[in-house]
Amino acid sequence: MGRTDEVFAALASPVRRDVLRLLLDGPQPVQRLAEHFDMRRPSLSEHLKVLREAGLVSERRQGRFRYYSLEAEPLRDVADWLTPYERFWRAKLAGLRDLLDEEEL
């Protein structure tokens, strides 16, 4: 599994996407993140592990707390992957779909 694969796989879970959204407000300890989820803490720990291994979060230990921070850089891969499709949904919005269809066949 390449790194981009891991990033897309990590984003496949709504829980993990929610974690990233929460981290937009800044680094937070696990407990605070856990308040937002209806699951036991070890399960959240595993989600954090997936995010860590995809490079999407980092942790900083401080006393008995572990602050998790957003690492958005791998998301650039997603944005880059998305680029070639952009013109297609823009075309759709502009009502140019018929034109595209003619081009295609």
Next chain:
Amino acid sequence: MGRTDEVFAALASPVRRDVLRLLLDGPQPVQRLAEHFDMRRPSLSEHLKVLREAGLVSERRQGRFRYYSLEAEPLRDVADWLTPYERFWRAKLAGLRDLLDEEEL
């Protein structure tokens, strides 16, 4: 599972992302798509089903062929989801550039 969930889940598979990439060249029958994958056709059919249910492809029957087309519009959800993170990876890049500039001194 909401629609955005389905889209992210569909993109989690490298095979399905490859299918979308192939469809950038225009609608194609299943056979032609299958040439690019090391798997039996029914397995590919199931991947196509996942893409269909996520709204990422559509099919048009013509004779005994089924032409699959890219439907990029749901990808806009992904792009929208990405937006709030953009400034973070830009910040990171700027930081790296600053570091490099310092080193160059």
Next chain:
DNA sequence: TTGACGGGTAGGGGATTTCCTACCTATTGT
């Protein structure tokens, strides 16, 4: 020092994924 707290790991169970082979339908060419 001892308990409580923050948070990770181990291991298991059920659900889901992903591949397979076998089979089915619809269309086309002979």
Next chain:
DNA sequence: ACAATAGGTAGGAAATCCCCTACCCGTCAA
């Protein structure tokens, strides 16, 4: 009409995912 072709569905096996409980370590406070 019949065989071949395009491609979907059925059902099963293996792997993976996601949640759980039980347990572990490190840190802080009494």
